[in-house]
Amino acid sequence: MNQLPDLAAIEAMDEADPLRSMRDRFSLPDGVVYLDGNSLGPASPSVFGELEKAAREEWGEGLIGSWNSAGWFELPIELGDRIGRLTGAAPGQTVVGDTTSINIYKALHAAMGLRPGRSVIVAEGGSFPTDLYMAEGVVSTRPGTRLLLEGVDAPTIEELIDDRVAVVLVNHVNYKSGELRDMAALTRRAHEAGALVVWDLCHSAGALAVDLDGANVDFAVGCTYKYLNGGPGSPAFIYVAKRHQAEARQPLSGWWGHARPFAFEPRFDADTGIRKFQCGTQPILSLRALKAAFDVWDAVDMALVREKSLALTDLFIRLAETRCGSFGLVLESPREGAKRGSQVSFAHNHAYEIVQALIARGVIGDFRAPATMRFGFTPLYLRYLDVWRAVEALEEVLRTQAWKDERFAARAAVT
Amino acid sequence: MNQLPDLAAIEAMDEADPLRSMRDRFSLPDGVVYLDGNSLGPASPSVFGELEKAAREEWGEGLIGSWNSAGWFELPIELGDRIGRLTGAAPGQTVVGDTTSINIYKALHAAMGLRPGRSVIVAEGGSFPTDLYMAEGVVSTRPGTRLLLEGVDAPTIEELIDDRVAVVLVNHVNYKSGELRDMAALTRRAHEAGALVVWDLCHSAGALAVDLDGANVDFAVGCTYKYLNGGPGSPAFIYVAKRHQAEARQPLSGWWGHARPFAFEPRFDADTGIRKFQCGTQPILSLRALKAAFDVWDAVDMALVREKSLALTDLFIRLAETRCGSFGLVLESPREGAKRGSQVSFAHNHAYEIVQALIARGVIGDFRAPATMRFGFTPLYLRYLDVWRAVEALEEVLRTQAWKDERFAARAAVT
Numbered sequence: 001m002n003q004l005p006d007l008a009a010i011e012a013m014d015e016a017d018p019l020r021s022m023r024d025r026f027s028l029p030d031g032v033v034y035l036d037g038n039s040l041g042p043a044s045p046s047v048f049g050e051l052e053k054a055a056r057e058e059w060g061e062g063l064i065g066s067w068n069s070a071g072w073f074e075l076p077i078e079l080g081d082r083i084g085r086l087t088g089a090a091p092g093q094t095v096v097g098d099t100t101s102i103n104i105y106k107a108l109h110a111a112m113g114l115r116p117g118r119s120v121i122v123a124e125g126g127s128f129p130t131d132l133y134m135a136e137g138v139v140s141t142r143p144g145t146r147l148l149l150e151g152v153d154a155p156t157i158e159e160l161i162d163d164r165v166a167v168v169l170v171n172h173v174n175y176k177s178g179e180l181r182d183m184a185a186l187t188r189r190a191h192e193a194g195a196l197v198v199w200d201l202c203h204s205a206g207a208l209a210v211d212l213d214g215a216n217v218d219f220a221v222g223c224t225y226k227y228l229n230g231g232p233g234s235p236a237f238i239y240v241a242k243r244h245q246a247e248a249r250q251p252l253s254g255w256w257g258h259a260r261p262f263a264f265e266p267r268f269d270a271d272t273g274i275r276k277f278q279c280g281t282q283p284i285l286s287l288r289a290l291k292a293a294f295d296v297w298d299a300v301d302m303a304l305v306r307e308k309s310l311a312l313t314d315l316f317i318r319l320a321e322t323r324c325g326s327f328g329l330v331l332e333s334p335r336e337g338a339k340r341g342s343q344v345s346f347a348h349n350h351a352y353e354i355v356q357a358l359i360a361r362g363v364i365g366d367f368r369a370p371a372t373m374r375f376g377f378t379p380l381y382l383r384y385l386d387v388w389r390a391v392e393a394l395e396e397v398l399r400t401q402a403w404k405d406e407r408f409a410a411r412a413a414v415t
Numbered sequence: 416m417n418q419l420p421d422l423a424a425i426e427a428m429d430e431a432d433p434l435r436s437m438r439d440r441f442s443l444p445d446g447v448v449y450l451d452g453n454s455l456g457p458a459s460p461s462v463f464g465e466l467e468k469a470a471r472e473e474w475g476e477g478l479i480g481s482w483n484s485a486g487w488f489e490l491p492i493e494l495g496d497r498i499g500r501l502t503g504a505a506p507g508q509t510v511v512g513d514t515t516s517i518n519i520y521k522a523l524h525a526a527m528g529l530r531p532g533r534s535v536i537v538a539e540g541g542s543f544p545t546d547l548y549m550a551e552g553v554v555s556t557r558p559g560t561r562l563l564l565e566g567v568d569a570p571t572i573e574e575l576i577d578d579r580v581a582v583v584l585v586n587h588v589n590y591k592s593g594e595l596r597d598m599a600a601l602t603r604r605a606h607e608a609g610a611l612v613v614w615d616l617c618h619s620a621g622a623l624a625v626d627l628d629g630a631n632v633d634f635a636v637g638c639t640y641k642y643l644n645g646g647p648g649s650p651a652f653i654y655v656a657k658r659h660q661a662e663a664r665q666p667l668s669g670w671w672g673h674a675r676p677f678a679f680e681p682r683f684d685a686d687t688g689i690r691k692f693q694c695g696t697q698p699i700l701s702l703r704a705l706k707a708a709f710d711v712w713d714a715v716d717m718a719l720v721r722e723k724s725l726a727l728t729d730l731f732i733r734l735a736e737t738r739c740g741s742f743g744l745v746l747e748s749p750r751e752g753a754k755r756g757s758q759v760s761f762a763h764n765h766a767y768e769i770v771q772a773l774i775a776r777g778v779i780g781d782f783r784a785p786a787t788m789r790f791g792f793t794p795l796y797l798r799y800l801d802v803w804r805a806v807e808a809l810e811e812v813l814r815t816q817a818w819k820d821e822r823f824a825a826r827a828a829v830t
Contacts, residue, residue, distance in 0.1 A: 027475045036479045043475040048467070051700065055466050059647055060442045060458040064451045064779065072647060099695025101669030102517065109556070125681055130670035130695060133683040137666035141524070141556040149681070176679075223696070232474055232487060232699035251552035254516030255545035264591075264784060266540055266564070268548040280514025280545060281638070284647035285466065286698035364479065369679060 013384040025296050026381040033386045035365040038343050038376025041229030050292035075287045082294045083237050088211035094239045095274045097282045100223045103238040104134040106250040107219040111167035111196040113249050118166035125151030128175040165195040173203035173341030176368050178333040180341045184215040207342035209302040230290035238277050254279035308379035309342040316344050319391040327398035343376045353403035363393040428799040440711050441796040448801045450780045453758050453791025456644030465707035490702045497709045498652050503626035509654045510689045512697050515638045518653040519549040521665040522634040526582035526611040528664050533581035540566030543590040580610040588618035588756030591783050593748040595756045599630040622757035624717040645705035653692050669694035723794035724757040731759050734806040742813035758791045768818035778808040
């Protein structure tokens with residue numbers, strides 16, 4: 001292992017960072033080290049201007065005409081294609097709208113419909129819970145189907161994949177540990193058994209290069225308010241591989257999914273392409289903020305993002321273990337970079353209190369029950385210096401047991 | 416019938432209007448007569464300021480902490496209760512989120528689950544289409560159920576209601592004709608047959624006094640971007656009567672509907688109250704605009720709104736029929752005020768072209784296929800003078816057949 005860098009070396013790393021100028025495109029409060037961009041990405045000041053334009057000009061002046069003149073109606077398709085550039089999806093396969101939960105519901109129903117005679121959904125016991133809750137919802141409307149879980153029904157997800165399985169719902173990066181799955185390998189394994197796969201990209205879209213088409217993925221979903229910085233609760237996306245679009249059916253068959261939405265026909269006749277995965281009228285102001293956030297992304301090389309992400313997380317692990325290892329920290333994220341997303345999680349008996357004490361010092365990470373401290377590393381606006389400062393604060397909190405002497409307001413963080 | 420007013424009388428009516436000052440709270444382009452507030456309500460300038468605060472301060476500065484400190488997580492509940500004040504719903508029965516289409520899906524599934532052994536959904540053939548499309552979606556996931564339509568399977572909806580019927584899905588005000596249903600009477604009729612009712616309030620919430628609790632309604636849904644002026648595509652709402660909440664189940668069981676969403680439990684355990692009708696993370700910027708729009712509504716007496724609405728629509732019908740009746744206009748809305756919502760529709764063989772010619776003159780209504788001109792009358796910001804001007808423009812277009820000589824860009828309006 002290389003020698004641990006000192007502050008001068010850290011500053012030199014920032015000087016040499018090819019993504020260095022991207023930080024200027026984000027608005028971050030002074031003195032804050034923001035390691036929660038994997039929960040809610042920060043704002044680009046350019047978004048504020050675009051949002052104001054959307055409100056004052058498009059809505060206030062353009063009124064109803066802006067559905068066409070300002071391109072509102074096409075935003076879900078336009079933004080879907082721009083997400084596709086970051087996730088390895090050719091145009092016409094991704095659409096933005098609704099929430100990740102709703103899109104999981106659409107994808108699972110569609111996948112099961114494509115595999116008649118198969119009755120099992122496989123998912124991860126350690127999944128972000130809403131994925132499992134939505135799978136339960138799908139099962140509740142499809143009598144005879146079952147949900148089998150990795151970690152409950154078998155130790156690994158691969159062991160659960162057999163010829164009863166219609167669809168495998170799996171997270172690309174685990175929300176808690178940051179573990180990265182091999183998308184191509186698991187997709188291949190599912191296909192060999194005749195099953196389809198739904199990938200949840202919430203913690204990988206915008207964090208690392210994703211190659212949906214290259215991995216032959218069937219369906220994917222993800223959110224836009226974490227690494228993509230679309231704003232709080234900005235609408236989610238769904239990817240449906242071109243080869244499935246004609247045959248796939250989903251029961252949230254709202255008017256935006258109709259082949260002729262403005263013909264106001266009484267019977268549903270689904271669009272033949274990705275639009276059939278739309279449902280109802282989308283929240284335009286939130287979509288306009290997301291659109292503005294994408295002006296940052298369009299210039300970004302995801303290979304550079306991944307390279308810096310690994311450097312940041314490697315550095316954090318090394319510094320934290322060296323300087324704070326004697327205080328009971330246990331690494332929960334994969335040590336091997338190739339198996340790690342863009343976050344680092346440590347377990348500690350006092351994880352909740354430590355996270356609060358860090359927040360009081362301007363280092364914002366988050367807590368996940370029962371004992372996980374979660375730190376997200378987002379290469380567009382974080383510096384190596386931020387890693388250094390975070391570890392300094394962590395060391396101070398642990399060394400002084402600062403959290404024992406402070407009162408911390410209860411804080412329920414939202415992933 | 417009273418004598419038809421002249422311009423001086425019209426101006427006197429505006430002088431005497433008790434809602435007159437409300438117009439100052441809205442932003443409308445100069446010279447525009449906006450009769451499309453039943454499709455997209457206009458903005459209040461105060462909304463722009465609140466939206467900027469939400470973006471720059473809450474998101475930009477507060478970052479992840481704003482989920483609690485800015486009350487983001489509770490917005491759906493807070494706004495639901497504020498909608499409840501306008502729709503006759505006591506607190507704790509209305510929640511804002513997702514789209515009208517999605518909420519119809521939730522309500523229909525929940526209602527069918529409450530009526531096991533019954534297999535029929537009844538709806539209106541002339542419904543806004545997405546209601547029917549979502550009912551089709553529900554039927555597709557509940558084998559053995561059927562959708563019967565007024566106007567197709569029987570002339571009136573009442574004739575379809577028998578002991579096979581689980582739920583009746585009905586629009587309070589028809590999107591096309593503006594016809595207003597008797598909510599209390601139809602709900603009573605359904606209950607006598609043992610069925611439940613889902614009321615779609617898209618064209619009545621904010622347009623007239625609704626009394627959901629008083630009419631003993633079971634479920635209701637509605638949108639917030641028409642008469643409520645929440646902004647383009649602002650999230651919808653769902654009402655579930657308190658008496659049904661404990662037992663009701665809906666399959667879009669996302670984490671915001673969990674009893675303990677931040678415990679991240681692997682199994683879904685529904686909240687016992689209205690929160691179980693939430694699903695995933697909501698678009699906060701759009702919700703914050705809606706919240707700001709409600710600052711206007713909280714001071715409004717809905718009885719005054721209804722009184723003025725009827726006066727505006729009566730005046731429009733009388734003036735239009737008197738001045739334009741010889742040009743082939745056919746009234747499609749109920750002539751009797753008690754049966755009419757807050758819009759007036761006329762049929763004409765050249766309806767599409769006439770609407771385009773009116774828009775070119777600053778009078779914005781909309782077209783619905785095959786031959787309907789639709790004009791919405793929103794008492795908070797429309798004057799009697801606007802009615803006068805609209806009819807003057809309509810008369811000019813019809814008298815000169817102006818639409819024959821003009822080129823009109825295709826325009827697909829969104830309801």
